Amino acid sequence: MKITIDTDREILVCDSKAGLQSLPLYSDAAFTILSRQWLKVGWNQKYPYTFSWMGRPIIQLPEDVIRIQEVIWRLKPDVILETGVAHGGSMIFYASLCKAMDHGRVIGIDIEIRPANRAAIECHPLGKNIKLVEGNSTAPEIVARAKGLVRPGESVLVILDSKHTKAHVRDELDAYHTLVTPDSYIVATDGIMQDLHDVPRGNPEWRDDNPSAAALEFSEAHPEFVLEEPARLFNESTLKANLTHWPGAYLRRLK
Ligand SMILES: C[S@@+](CC[C@H](N)C(=O)[O-])C[C@H]1O[C@@H](n2cnc3c(N)ncnc32)[C@H](O)[C@@H]1O
DSSP: OEEEEETTTTEEEEEETTEEEEEESSSHHHHHHHHHHHHHHHHHTTGGGGOEETTEEOOSOHHHHHHHHHHHHHHOOSEEEEEOOTTSHHHHHHHHHHHHHTOOEEEEEESOOOHHHHHHHHHSTTGGGEEEEESOTTSHHHHHHHHTTSOTTOOEEEEEOSOOOHHHHHHHHHHHGGGOOTTOEEEEOOGGGGGOTTSTTSOGGGGTSSHHHHHHHHHHHOTTEEEOOOOOSOOOSSOOSOOOSOTTOEEEEOO
């Protein structure tokens, strides 16, 4: 694909397999094309590895962080369970929302929680509201231990951000979806991999082997869930599509 940006004439020309398209530069369609490419370049350059939340690195695109904040504010879940802790930034982020809402707590699962990361999370001012479980997120004993931390009747939001192969995410979906309460979500993050098969740090196999593929397969087998991006709580623009690393991620449990 060839994208030409002419700022003098205020046009964007996109030459792709679909043909030659000339668009007004200042248009939603041009924004979509530019954003898609920006996402790929930014991922390759490790842009998501440049942020922290209240002192801990958070490996996310800020847009996804703001969008999930909108979901958490609307749902106010009793429990936010995430697979994939890494440095703990997303744990601290969710715990900070729970503190601000005066509601909810966080459970994190990771196959390896390095001592320095564990100490930083547990000693953090928000650490009291976070429970960590160490082990493979799909191992039956780990699933049982994590589920044992949820009390009957509690509302639960689940975020899957551990190993991003289709098979692992599908196993996580099978293991944790029963926790998800009506109208809440299980979120299979990082489906952006499907668009990264042709970038230098990407992998051709990701075209099919990615979390979005697992979420789609799961939704076809589970009619009680629908693949649905949460509605925006505010939008005074004509833009509709999210700029995200989590395409095809949000599986909502029907009421
Ligand atoms: C992308 S990082 C998580 C980022 C974190 N959620 C954040 O926003 O900062 C992925 C994490 O998944 C963990 N992981 C990889 N395979 C796993 C598995 N089978 N079970 C649980 N965690 C796993 C890795 O150890 C790593 O810490």
